[in-house]
Amino acid sequence: MPSGPILIVDDEPQNLAALRHVLDEHYMLAFATSGEMALEVVAKRQPALILLDVRMPDLDGFEVCRRLKANPALEAIPVIFVTSLADVWDEARGFEVGAVDYITKPISPAIVLARVRTHLSLVRAHRLEKSYRDAIYMLGTAGHYNDTDTGVHIWRMAAYSRALAQAAGWPDEDCKRLEMAAPMHDTGKIGIPSNILRKPAKLDAAEWEVMKTHARLGHDILKKSDAPVFQLAAEVALRHHEKWDGSGYPDGLVGDAIPESARIVALADVFDALTMRRPYKEPWPIEKTVVQIREASGSHFEPRLVELFVGILPELLAIRERWNTQDPA
Structure with missing residues (x-):
């Protein structure tokens, strides 16, 4: 008790x-x-x-x-x-x-x-759920501790992921679980040297190979729990850099071989990354961001998810506005 x-x-x-x-x-x-x-x-x-x-x-x-x-x-x-x-x-x-x-x-x-x-x-x-949320918060924060992302990015991106999952027809409980799992997608960056994560210039070929290992590192950390939310987070961590046309990493999966959870988080992550301010760039305008995501349909992103993304854009912008009142980044 x-x-x-x-x-x-x-x-x-x-x-x-x-x-x-x-x-x-x-x-x-x-x-x-x-x-x-x-x-x-x-x-x-x-x-x-x-x-x-x-x-x-x-x-x-x-x-x-x-x-x-x-x-x-x-x-x-x-x-x-x-x-x-x-x-x-x-x-x-x-x-x-x-x-x-x-x-x-x-x-x-x-x-x-x-x-x-x-x-x-x-x-x-209630206390068990709070413990899960505390662990998720810590792992999500740890994954971005040494890079240039703001803390709000992972929670805003998680809210986008939930909205996209709902649009894709996921059951409510699964949508909620994905929102909890998504912030841990970059947990593996814990194992990437800070000089690579914080490098102000483009990574060279050797550095890029090290950077790519964060997907498998994150998976190996998160899969140690049998809890459904961490199993889902492990799946997302491993596959969120795969691309629809097979040009992603770590395994070059193509199309439906990529778990839908990872396809959703990948799109939400890119949308947030493009529209947020970072030390090296200003936020992209929404119109330019949508054009970029449409152009990546069929290569980086699943075309069906891109159309769903465009269809719920007003909802995503409302989510963005709510989070931006907490952190203008």
Whole structure:
């Protein structure tokens, strides 16, 4: 279970005892007998979940919940009301102030255990997703640590990739996974010497061969995880420099032999690279960028994806505008 205790809040000792009897064998518990005490315990103990009575003499449960949800450091803690107030109005008010569930007294041990298990499972799932996102953020940032790209580039490009995947008919969950995987496409640049990544002039033939190894390096790093998002990221890292006509690297794959994920990310990456400011160039105008991408249709890019790209260009420009408010690069 998550590391914090379950906090039980009730001003009646017999109610605290009843919940302790149900939960004590399974979970670490903390107790409070008033709303003010509950807020103090939450601040000190960071509970994983709160079972909260409504009618208390100082602060009622609704006010306690409202204050918790108004605090960014505490708002994610799930609150379940445990109360004898069972009418629809009180339930509606409880959900309105931020509770995730509602249990009525007298309690049923089976229901209490089931609700607690369910909501702790949701907490674990949320924390696991956050861990994935943190790892993705770190790997994406590490891949560009020594080159001249700005940090926003990889997240903006990931949003373009998701939009293109949606236009290509991908299921929503797969689109979301691609958006999470795309920022890791250049993870392998961790293994490329900084004098090559930061060279202000064109790379010579030997340097270019070293640079090309980043695709396989990234794949070898990311494939070590069995998680679907990292498996997808490994595929994209290995293949995003392949080209539709077979002139790409590392293996010169042609057409549909290139995974669609990598074809999508390749197009999104080039679009963002051309339209962003870098130390050595100004951003290209959108019209010039579209002409360039159209000219690369059938050589660098899959023609079908180019047409989809043009079709959703207003959506891509809206994404670009949103991200540019965070970083004008």
